[in-house]
Amino acid sequence: MRNYERDSYGEPRKVTCNQCGRVIVKQNGILREDVCCIQKKWGYFSKKDGEIHSFVLCEACYDRFIKGFQVPVTIETETELM
Numbered sequence: 001m002r003n004y005e006r007d008s009y010g011e012p013r014k015v016t017c018n019q020c021g022r023v024i025v026k027q028n029g030i031l032r033e034d035v036c037c038i039q040k041k042w043g044y045f046s047k048k049d050g051e052i053h054s055f056v057l058c059e060a061c062y063d064r065f066i067k068g069f070q071v072p073v074t075i076e077t078e079t080e081l082m
């Protein structure tokens with residue numbers, strides 16, 4: 001969900017989960033919980049050629065979303081966390 005309220009660095013002050021509408025606020029420029037941001041630029045052989053779709057899901061909505069997949073998501077473990 002687009003949000004035009006931005007901080008002094010031009011970054012959004014908050015994000016809203018497109019599925020449930022819950023607002024996740026930033027504190028000191030950092031989201032207080034992680035979210036899943038998806039952006040897709042549709043191309044040839046789609047009915048949306050030239051459109052760019054984007055949405056945000058909170059972790060709970062992401063978990064519900066992927067639970068409906070016939071093939072599970074690929075999960076890898078990051079070897080070096082900073």
Ligand SMILES: [Zn+2]
Nearest residue numbers: 017020058061
């Ligand atoms: Zn949500």
